[in-house]
Amino acid sequence: MGYYVTTEQTNFTISKDKFDDCYKAMCKLNERDDLKNGGGWNSTGISSDDPRPEGLDYHPAKWFSWMDANYPEKCKTFVEILYEIGFTDLWFHPTNGDLIGLSYDNKTGNELDFFNVIAPFVEPNSYINWRGEDGEQWQWFFDGEKLIHKFAEIIYKELV
Numbered sequence: 001m002g003y004y005v006t007t008e009q010t011n012f013t014i015s016k017d018k019f020d021d022c023y024k025a026m027c028k029l030n031e032r033d034d035l036k037n038g039g040g041w042n043s044t045g046i047s048s049d050d051p052r053p054e055g056l057d058y059h060p061a062k063w064f065s066w067m068d069a070n071y072p073e074k075c076k077t078f079v080e081i082l083y084e085i086g087f088t089d090l091w092f093h094p095t096n097g098d099l100i101g102l103s104y105d106n107k108t109g110n111e112l113d114f115f116n117v118i119a120p121f122v123e124p125n126s127y128i129n130w131r132g133e134d135g136e137q138w139q140w141f142f143d144g145e146k147l148i149h150k151f152a153e154i155i156y157k158e159l160v
Contacts, residue, residue, distance in 0.1 A: 002107035002108065003107060003108050003132060003133060004105075004106065004107055004108075004132070004133040005104065005105075005106070005107075005108050005130050005131065005132050005133070006103075006104065006105040006130070006131055007102070007103045007104045007105070007128055007129065007130060008129045008130065008131045008137070009127075009129040010101050010102060010103070010126075010127065010128045010129065011125075011126055011127050012099070012100070012101060012102060012122070012123075012126045012127065012128055012142075013098055013099065013100050013122070013123040013126055014098065014099045014118070014121055014122055014123065015096075015098050015121075015123070016092075016096060016097040016098050016099070018121040019077070019078040019079070019099075020078070021118075021121050022078040022118040022121050023077060023078040023081065025117040025118055025121070026072075026078065026081045026114055026117060026118065027071075027072040027081075028117070029064075029113060029114060029117050030057070030058045030064075030070065030071065030072055031057050031058060032113075033052065033058065033059045033062045035064070035110065035113050036059075036062040036063055036064050036065075036110070037064065037065045037109065037110055038062070038063040038064060038065045038066070038067070038109075039059070039061050039062035039063055039069075040061060041061055044060070046060050046061045047061055048061040048062045058070055064085075064109060064110040064113070064114075065107075065108075065109030065110050066085075066086060066106075066107070066109045067084050067085065067109070067110075068084070071084050079099075081114070082102065085109065085110070085111055085114055086104055086106045086107075086109060086111065087102045087103065087104050088103055088104065088105060088106070089101075089102065089103040090102050102128075104130075112140070112147075112149070115128075115140060115147050116146075116147050119142055119145065119146045119147040120144075120145055120146070122142040122144075122147075123142070123144075124142065124143055124144030125141075125142070125143075125144075126141075126142040127139050127140060127141045127142065128140045136151075136152075137151070137152035137154075138150060138151045138152060139151075139152070
């Protein structure tokens, strides 16, 4: 089960010099066990109901949907985390290396949580338009400080 979504249109830019800031913010998010949708048991028998093991800054039996519980150990760059989240195609400016586009076509997970933490590093007026499997449409708009979640409303008007 799950809810499938796809990016319909994007006008999205993150300067290459902000990639490290994005990576650090996304890795820090792993401390937020309260936001994680995945989990239950890990391979060593630790339950998500058990307290976080001492010495860890994440719970090994709680994870963001479709991701490793300790994705920062696996993913060493901002771009690798984007792929781990589920973005399939990324486009980069050919001369300066800025991220200038991305696409997603999969089940939803915790994408919104990750983009909330990198929102301060996204170029102002960037956006990602989404469509859900049931036809619902929404947009993530970045104002230079935060992500603003907007929902589409289609209005039919009579031509006169």
